[in-house]
Amino acid sequence: MPMKILSLLVIAAMPLGSVRAADVLPLPEKVTCAIPDKQAFQQPDRVHLTGWIGSRMEVNAKGRLAKIRPERLIMSYENRPGCQSYDGEHIGKWLHAATLAWVNNGDAELRTKMDQVAASLLKWQLADGYLGTYNLEGKPWARWTEWDVWTHKYNLIGLITYVRYTGNKDLLPVCQKMGDLLCKIFGDEPGKLDINASSAHVGMASGSVLEPMVQLYRLTGEKRYLDFAKYMLRAWEQPNGPKIVSVLLEQKRVDKVGNDKAYEMLSCINGIIEMYRTTGDAKLLQACLNAWQDIVSKRLYFTGSTSAAEHFHDDFDLSNTNKVAETCVTVSWFQLNMHLLQLTGEARFADQLENTVFNHLFAAQLPAGTGWAVYTVMEGKKVYYNSNSTPDVTCCLSSGPRAVALIPCLASSVDAEGVVVNLYDAGTAKLTLRNGKTVLLTTETIYPSDGKIVISVDTEAATPFALKVRIPTWSRTSTLSVNGKPVKVEKGKDGYAAIKRTWIKGDKLELNFKMEPRVIVGERSNIGKIAIMYGPLALAADEATLGKEGMAIGAISIGKADLASLAIKPEPAPEKLKTWPHALVFHCNVIANEKPQEIRLMTFADAGSFDESYKIWLPLSRNVLVDGTETRSRKGDGTGSIIDENETTFANTSDGTWPKEDWFAVTLKEAKTITRVVFMHGKTLNVGGWFDTTNGKPHIQIQTKAGGAWEEAGELKEYPATTGKEPGPLKEGESFQCQLTTPAKVFGVRVTGKPSFGGNPNQAFSTCAELQAFAK
Ligand SMILES: [Zn+2]
Known part of the structure; x- marks a missing residue:
């Protein structure tokens, strides 16, 4: 459908007489930022998206934000202390996301709900300004412990956004009373509490209140909130503090900050950026840039998020299965890139945003918008939560919808030279140049299902300005034309291709990015595997398409990893898998059940949303042990298998005894040629479960004759140093590889090592999640 007709329909569908979001300009801040944004944050009603991003925004607003029951949000305030120690956060997170969504779509019912929820916060605020969910008796949670300041943070974020966009100043005193209470309670003057001691994660949960306290200062001009923000930065550097700024400046590693908890740390870093924007203290920006660089170079999944088991880890330590990329982390990573894009105007941050939005963010959102995954693994299943799940x-x-609602604030923007397009989607952007003139951009595209993007320009009169477009870093062939005439694609210092001319109504800019597949070769724990991207999209094998073709996900391997052999070609998704009208699946040649087969890959964003298992990293050869028979030195007391291709189940040898050696073996009826063996550690318990390496690393042995003797084939060199009592840095689900010196034809493979006892030296045992062997 042509874009213009579509936008007319949208306008006609608006309820007449409702308060239109666009009628209200955000309340201006009293304090001017020391550092003006290079790219302006756009009010969310300026940009209306109707393509893939637009469809995900629509279901976010209608399927989640508008559906929420206000009673659920206020439940823990009505009956303090409520059901979880952090249950107070949800109302502020919802108010933030719902306000942005309402400004974008003008939904009158959503506005009514927002007014109701915001007014309830006024009702539940205590006389001293307290607006948390902990009760005065201090049971089970005493005030100013765990997630109490954190709840005030989200109430401030939600209410400040609501007050600014609705113009309802009646609720500003609620924010100020919260701010005043925090100023009164916490500080380094005598008689005040130490904020580091008020929460988990070395105080980083409480510390993230920096962000809205700086915003409250700018909105009200009251200096005491700035003083509090300065105290916050001092508190972090106290002996018991997380040392966020100093570690980021000196060591430039996020995994060395505090207890390396990712969500809370990134939330603090988003506060540091607000402080830089407000005060202009350049070292604060440097600290944030150092964090960004460290994450991008060493701690980022190629799918655009970070953290495993909710923490930052050692360089390149990115698990495929262990609580991958908490969605709260994906959202705060999105926010960090958004801030850096606005402050620096550099396209490299918009590139990260595209990757995050199309891959890890949309992968966490159920395509219907009603649910969100907490973790989005690289292989396995997605577990979505919604209003009817447990927990509800x-x-x-609560975090996921915030990032989706923020998308129109940065999808297009304005800078000193003109307008900037950061994210490509069909729709319109009504932008105001710095000289006050209005520019309307109308985009027609089905990107990323196709690389053609046509942007029509509409101006009041002929106006000279630059139209900047982002040339994605993944695009090797990009063409650009204006009114049909080719223009050379040249990136400026800021990374954008700028077309500077006098634009008049009807001018058309056409971009073409050649959409191509590319292969990412696995390293470290993904050695022997490849991942495939198509343009900006990460692809995955999913049993929702494989099952129909009679294949299990564990049976799939890649025969030849070159693009010609893989023959990846996009095709329209079958009706059942169409999550938006232009959804694609991707033909790919693989080996399954030892025969060449054609399968259809899906986008990571859609994979797992049909309740099936999926896998992003595809093995170059199949694990030959899945056809074998497993045995172990002792039966143990569990039921898990080491050849079920399920890394969350494990076998153990625990039987109350303490032998010198344990082994886990898999034998085969027919000999198979292998070149490497992978052992995956199972569970670390307080009474053992790992191999004790005091006398050497665990060994890999092979059987080259059916039922023959076990021969030494090598050791797990990377297995960390442990003792019988201590597991050292070993992590659950961690895998270790043994490369054979020459290919071997084997009837069996086993891992052997010394069992561990932990805190109970009357016994010892070990565990194994998976034992695998590959030809390549
Ligand atoms: Zn979370």
Whole structure:
């Protein structure tokens, strides 16, 4: 459908007489930022998206934000202390996301709900300004412990956004009373509490209140809130503090900050950026840039998020299965890139945003918009939570909608030279140049299902300005034309291709990015595997398409990893898998059940949303042990298998005895040629479960004759140093590889090592999640 007709329909569908979001300009801040944004944050009603991003925004607003029951949000305030120690956060997170969504779509019912929820916060605020969910008796949670300041943070974020966009100043005193209470309670003057001691994660949960306290200062001009923000930065550097700024400046590693908890740390870093924007203290920006660089170079999944088991880890330590990329982390990573894009105007941050939005963010959102995953693994299943699940709300279910609602604030923007397009989607952007003139951009595209993007320009009169477009870093062939005439694609210092001319109504800019597949070769724990991207999209094999073709996900391997052999070609998704009208699946040649087969890959964003298992990293050869028979030195007391291709189940040898050696073996009826063996550690318990390496690393042995003797084939060199009592840095689900010196034809493979005892030296045992062997 042509874009213009579509936007007319949207306008006609608006309820007449409702308060239109666009009628209200955000309340201006009293304090001017020391550092003006290079790219302006756009009010969310300026940009209307109707393509893939637009469809995900629509379901976010209608399927989640508008559906929420206000009673659920206020439940823990009505009956303090409520059901979880952090249950107070959800109302502020919802108010933030719902306000942005309402400004974008003008939904009158959503506005009514927002007014109701915001007014309830006024009702539940205590006389001293307290607006948390902990009760005065201090049971089970005493005030100013765990997630109490954190709840005030989200109430401030939600209410400040609501007050600014609705113009309802009646609720500003609620924010100020919260701010005043925090100023009164916490500080380094005598008689005040130490904020580091008020929460988990070395005080980083409480510390993230920096962000809205700086915003409250700018909105009100009251200096005491700035003083509090300065105290916050001092508190972090106290002996018991997380040392966020100093570690980021000196060591430039996020995994060395505080207890390396990712969500809380990134939330603090988003506060540091607000402080830089407000005060202009350049070292604060440097600290944030150092964090960004460290994450991008060493701690980022190629799918655009970070953290495993909710923490930052050692360089390149990115698990495929262990609580991958908490959605709260994906959202705060999105926010960090958004801030850096606005402050620096550099396209590299918009590139990260595209990757995050199309991959890890949309992968966490159920395509219907009603649910969100807490973790989005690289292989396995997605577990979505919604209003009817148990639990009916999670930190991530409240966080995900915030990032989606923020998209129109940065999809297009304005800078000193003109307008900038950061994210490509069909729709319109009504932008105001710095000289006050209005520019309307109308985009027609089905990107990223196709690389053609046509942007029509509409101006009041002929106006000279630059139209900047982002040339994605993944695009190797990009063409650009204006009114049909080719223009050379040249990136400026800021990374954008700028077309500077006098634009008049009807001018058309056409971009073409050649959409191509590319292969990412696995390293470290993904050695022997490849991942495939198509343009900006990460692809995955999913049993929702494989099952129909009679294949299990564990049976799939890649025969030849070159693009010609893989023959990846996009095709329209079958009706059942169409999550938006232009959804694609991707033909790909693989080996399954030892025969060449054609399968259809899906986008990571859609994979797992049909309740099936999926896998992003595809093995170059199949694990030959899945056809074998497993045995172990002792039966143990569990039921898990080491050849079920399920890394969350494990076998153990625990039987109350303490032998010198344990082994886990898999034998085969027919000999198979292998070149490497992978052992995956199972569980670390307080009474053992790992191999004790005091006398050497665990060994890999092979059987080259059916039922023959076990021969030494090598050791797990990377297995960390442990003792019988201590597991050292070993992590659950961690895998270790043994490369054979020459290919071997084997009837069996086993891992052997010394069992561990932990805190109970009357016994010892070990565990194994998977034992695998590959030809390549
Ligand atoms: Zn979360």
